[in-house]
Amino acid sequence: MILQGACAILLAVRIIHTSELTVPLRGDIANAVVNFAEHTVSLVALVSDQKVDGRPVIGLGFNSIGRFGQSGILRERIFPRLLAADPEALMCDGELSPTAIAATAMRNEKPGGHGDRAGAVAAVELAAWDLRAKLAGEPACRTIARTFGRAADTSVAVYAAGGYYYAADSTRRLCEELRGYRESGFGAFKIKIGGAPIHEDAQRIESALEIAGDGTNLAVDANGRFDEATADAYAQMLEPYGLRWYEEPGDPLDYALNAHLTATYPMPIATGENLFSAADAQNLLRYGGMRSQDVFQMDPGLSYGLGEYATMIEALERQGFSRQQCFPHGGHLINLHIVAGLGLGGCEAYPGVFQPFGGFGPEVHIASGRAALTERPGFGLEGKPELAEPIASLTEHAV
Numbered sequence: 001m002i003l004q005g006a007c008a009i010l011l012a013v014r015i016i017h018t019s020e021l022t023v024p025l026r027g028d029i030a031n032a033v034v035n036f037a038e039h040t041v042s043l044v045a046l047v048s049d050q051k052v053d054g055r056p057v058i059g060l061g062f063n064s065i066g067r068f069g070q071s072g073i074l075r076e077r078i079f080p081r082l083l084a085a086d087p088e089a090l091m092c093d094g095e096l097s098p099t100a101i102a103a104t105a106m107r108n109e110k111p112g113g114h115g116d117r118a119g120a121v122a123a124v125e126l127a128a129w130d131l132r133a134k135l136a137g138e139p140a141c142r143t144i145a146r147t148f149g150r151a152a153d154t155s156v157a158v159y160a161a162g163g164y165y166y167a168a169d170s171t172r173r174l175c176e177e178l179r180g181y182r183e184s185g186f187g188a189f190k191i192k193i194g195g196a197p198i199h200e201d202a203q204r205i206e207s208a209l210e211i212a213g214d215g216t217n218l219a220v221d222a223n224g225r226f227d228e229a230t231a232d233a234y235a236q237m238l239e240p241y242g243l244r245w246y247e248e249p250g251d252p253l254d255y256a257l258n259a260h261l262t263a264t265y266p267m268p269i270a271t272g273e274n275l276f277s278a279a280d281a282q283n284l285l286r287y288g289g290m291r292s293q294d295v296f297q298m299d300p301g302l303s304y305g306l307g308e309y310a311t312m313i314e315a316l317e318r319q320g321f322s323r324q325q326c327f328p329h330g331g332h333l334i335n336l337h338i339v340a341g342l343g344l345g346g347c348e349a350y351p352g353v354f355q356p357f358g359g360f361g362p363e364v365h366i367a368s369g370r371a372a373l374t375e376r377p378g379f380g381l382e383g384k385p386e387l388a389e390p391i392a393s394l395t396e397h398a399v
Contacts, residue, residue, distance in 0.1 A: 163191025
């Protein structure tokens with residue numbers, strides 16, 4: 001994919017300082033595989049030599065939600081490479097380049113091994129996009145759209161993800177949670193399966209459908225837990241409900257299992273959030289049996305950033321798929337801007353969980369299942385009240 005104007009921002013800029021803050025996720029919730037009480041996120045700052053009203057312009061980014069921070073990789077490998085680099089190595093046509101920053105971050109790294117490194121590089125690359133948009137004085141979605149030769153969407157289709165397993169009275173709490181999302185303007189939802197016996201999960205689905213109103217408004221997520229026999233059993237249980245999608249039934253790299261399900265289960269399958277590179281996404285296209293009704297959930301924050309993600313989109317379209325099939329995992333402001341900038345199918349939201357990063361904050365108005373983006377420059381992280389304290393801690397020495 002050609003990055004039109006990828007090197008053109010408004011000012012010649014230098015990065016003079018980098019910092020990372022490991023932020024714990026709030027709450028004690030679980031899916032079928034993990035409990036998130038110990039999970040963290042790496043919040044990253046790229047401090048530029050440009051100032052507005054006497055304060056440095058700072059790019060902010062983070063890896064993604066529901067994993068762990070990468071402070072060691074960032075501080076021991078990536079930050080030293082960025083700060084030691086010739087400033088011109090971070091530029092393109094004399095301007096700061098997210099693509100060049102990602103390439104410098106990956107210096108001396110071997111191909112493959114797409115694990116935590118992919119999230120660490122993504123946090124830095126996304127912070128560069130935030131910085132780029134702030135220097136242009138515009139929301140990141142507009143910077144992204146212009147870079148890729150598109151027009152930014154002003155509103156985005158969104159769905160509320162949640163429906164985790166709670167220690168007590170889980171089904172009642174599930175219903176209360178979904179009602180709250182509906183009252184907040186969401187019309188579609190996603191809940192977890194696989195963490196309870198199949199008959200209990202069926203009861204949870206039926207309770208959720210009382211709020212969602214129709215199977216097309218409800219997706220379910222197994223978080224990669226099932227073997228083939230269990231995935232088949234759940235597929236048979238789910239089919240009569242006509243659900244929006246059946247997400248990640250088996251291991252994310254078990255393309256044979258995914259292809260088996262797409263051959264036998266007529267409703268949409270969703271997968272991809274745990275594929276951390278364009279090469280992995282290409283293998284999903286080759287071997288995973290994906291169809292025109294299925295959903296791709298690759299997440300820029302887990303896969304080296306927006307540049308690598310754009311390469312995935314290009315591969316999808318080359319093979320006849322539509323970018324409207326893309327609903328990136330994450331549920332936060334960064335991906336909302338990426339969806340709007342790239343014209344994707346829609347965006348996940350975590351309005352009730354995974355704070356301080358989950359959801360979009362009070363500045364983003366949600367009505368009739370759509371989120372209206374604001375004019376705040378960058379990704380708008382500073383407009384999310386829950387992030388005020390972590391951002392202040394991260395940037396206090398830069399002011």
